[in-house]
Amino acid sequence: QKEVEQNSGPLSVPEGAIASLNCTYSDRGSQSFFWYRQYSGKSPELIMSIYSNGDKEDGRFTAQLNKASQYVSLLIRDSQPSDSATYLCAAVSGSARQLTFGSGTQLTVLP
Amino acid sequence: DTAVSQTPKYLVTQMGNDKSIKCEQNLGHDTMYWYKQDSKKFLKIMFSYNNKELIINETVPNRFSPKSPDKAHLNLHINSLELGDSAVYFCASSQRGQELGGYTFGSGTRLTVV
Numbered sequence: 001q002k003e004v005e006q007n008s009g010p011l012s013v014p015e016g017a018i019a020s021l022n023c024t025y026s027d028r029g030s031q032s033f034f035w036y037r038q039y040s041g042k043s044p045e046l047i048m049s050i051y052s053n054g055d056k057e058d059g060r061f062t063a064q065l066n067k068a069s070q071y072v073s074l075l076i077r078d079s080q081p082s083d084s085a086t087y088l089c090a091a092v093s094g095s096a097r098q099l100t101f102g103s104g105t106q107l108t109v110l111p
Numbered sequence: 112d113t114a115v116s117q118t119p120k121y122l123v124t125q126m127g128n129d130k131s132i133k134c135e136q137n138l139g140h141d142t143m144y145w146y147k148q149d150s151k152k153f154l155k156i157m158f159s160y161n162n163k164e165l166i167i168n169e170t171v172p173n174r175f176s177p178k179s180p181d182k183a184h185l186n187l188h189i190n191s192l193e194l195g196d197s198a199v200y201f202c203a204s205s206q207r208g209q210e211l212g213g214y215t216f217g218s219g220t221r222l223t224v225v
Contacts, residue, residue, distance in 0.1 A: 034213050043201060043216040044154070051211060086152050090213075096167045098144070099205075099214055101154040 003027055006089050006102035014110050019076040021105050023089030026070065033065060034099070035074045036088040044088055048074060079109040114138050117202050117217035124192055125225055132187045132220045134202030142166075143185035144203045144214065145177060154201070160185055161207065192224045 006023045013019045025033070032051045036044035048063040050056045050072070056063045062075040072091075076083055089102040115136045124130050136143060144167075145157040159167035160179040174190040185202060199221050203214040 032211060036213075038152070043218050045216075046213040049211050049213055088152075088154065096159060098156050098159055098167055099203075100156070104152045104154075106152075 003093055003100045004089055004091050004102040006087075006105050008103070009105040010108060011105055012108045012110055013079050015079060015081060017079050017109075019079045019083065019107055019109070021074040021076075021087050021089070021107065023072045023074075023102055024070055025072065025091045025093070027091065027093035027100075028067075028070065030091040030093045032092040033063070033072045034090040035061075035063060035072075036090060036101075038086045038088060038104070040085075076107075079107075081109045081111050084108045115202055115204055115215050115217040117200075117220050119220060120218065121221050121223075123223045123225065126192055126194060128192050129188070129190045130192060130222070131189070132200055132202075132222075134185045134187070134217055136183055136202075136204040136215070136217075138204055138206075138215060140204035140206045140215070141182050142205050142207055143179065143182070144205075145185065145187050146201045146203060146216075147171075148199045148201060148219070150198070158185075158187075189222075192222075194224050197222055197224045 035048040038044045050063040050065045060077045064073045086104040086106045088104045142161045144159045148154045158177040163179045176188045179185045199219045202217040205214045
């Protein structure tokens with residue numbers, strides 16, 4: 001079982017819709033979770049971090065964490081074509097507390 | 112002012128060659144990492160150094176050897192390159208105790224072995 005798993009995608013949504021990206025993790029000791037955005041040919045860019053159960057909002061982005069279900073999600077409201085990218089979920093896990101990534105979900109926002 | 116810089120950005124080389132990738136960060140972080148991203152976009156950690164000390168050494172061939180001359184630099188040397196080594200290699204840095212800040216990534220080195 002992979003330590004961090006994401007729904008495989010690709011995911012397409014129309015412009016203005018809500019995009020929902022999901023992630024589960026296996027290490028119950030994980031405390032910190034991150035969403036990175038990666039445009040094609042670019043490096044991953046941190047867009048959200050969350051460590052408490054519940055929701056955390058930042059502009060059009062909302063991260064949700066449910067530690068009991070070992071589930072993390074990212075909602076993007078009013079999706080724009082510029083949001084089209086691969087979204088990587090990550091968790092701090094492992095004996096050295098390193099950042100472990102999921103395989104990513106490719107999101108396309110259609111104009 | 113680039114926070115994490117890697118050189119070179121692109122590297123095309125023949126099988127069997129030896130090559131190095133350099134990484135430098137000016138964020139004052141004490142921990143640096145090498146990640147490998149394959150064609151399916153999966154980012155996998157290879158090595159991590161904290162204050163020049165190796166703390167993570169995942170299962171990678173021993174043809175890969177990291178070196179950290181100081182906490183601002185982490186280089187990656189690869190011997191006897193193979194076709195399967197073709198990937199994008201990312202350097203990253205972070206500060207212990209500030210994990211909520213996540214990692215800062217360099218722009219990547221696209222290695223192509225022919």
